[in-house]
Amino acid sequence: MGTANKRSDVSTWFGTPAEVRDQLHHHSAKRLLVISFDHVKESDQSVVAEAFVSMGAMLSASDKHRNREFMEKLADLLVPRTPPSPHLLREATMQARARTAVLQGGDFVTAADIAKAAGLSTLNASAQPNKWKKQGQIFAVHHNGVDYFPGYGLDAETGYRPLKALAQVIEVFDATKDAWGLAYWFGSDNSFLGGKRPQDVLKADPTRVIAAARDEVEELAHG
Numbered sequence: 001m002g003t004a005n006k007r008s009d010v011s012t013w014f015g016t017p018a019e020v021r022d023q024l025h026h027h028s029a030k031r032l033l034v035i036s037f038d039h040v041k042e043s044d045q046s047v048v049a050e051a052f053v054s055m056g057a058m059l060s061a062s063d064k065h066r067n068r069e070f071m072e073k074l075a076d077l078l079v080p081r082t083p084p085s086p087h088l089l090r091e092a093t094m095q096a097r098a099r100t101a102v103l104q105g106g107d108f109v110t111a112a113d114i115a116k117a118a119g120l121s122t123l124n125a126s127a128q129p130n131k132w133k134k135q136g137q138i139f140a141v142h143h144n145g146v147d148y149f150p151g152y153g154l155d156a157e158t159g160y161r162p163l164k165a166l167a168q169v170i171e172v173f174d175a176t177k178d179a180w181g182l183a184y185w186f187g188s189d190n191s192f193l194g195g196k197r198p199q200d201v202l203k204a205d206p207t208r209v210i211a212a213a214r215d216e217v218e219e220l221a222h223g
Helices: 017-024 042-060 064-078 086-105 111-118 127-134 164-173 179-187 206-221
Strands: 141-143 146-150
Touching: 086 141, 086 179, 111 127, 111 146, 127 146, 141 179, 164 179, 164 206
Parallel strands: none
Antiparallel strands: 141 146
């Protein structure tokens, strides 16, 4: 159980829920702010707790020195402890460009779009698409808090349900590719398909796309 310094009318504690609960039984504060952490070291919790103590001091006093002190501590808290390496920055930039290319070059739709096109209930538009995703019938990339499903994986002739071949490709790759990995593969030129993108061939020649997926998995297995 850790206790940050008490300053002004602000106190902070950090520890397990049970430990904090015991402390609150003896506290008379009228208002509380609770922040939970699942995977944060105790030393980092102490830094966060101290920042909130400083915030309380800032709110209860107009002293310029205290305000400056608070801003410094808050800045230290928000800046990464170790600056990212150039390698990580380059990797992040490349990943951002790849994801942008996928979203711009593909046919991605939201669950609401699917529900509307497929005549599904719009009260909970994500229910059926998410069910398909859990069943491995389709995948979705997550971007800015929204799931985007590949429109090229839906069959207009069956009421915009997932193409059966898509589920087979997902099964072939199994856990070797996450959703973004699948999106990259479908959106990239494929030599097995004569330089065409799998997403452009999936409906017209699903058997070849499945074979292309198996060919890639075999190549990876043999190095």
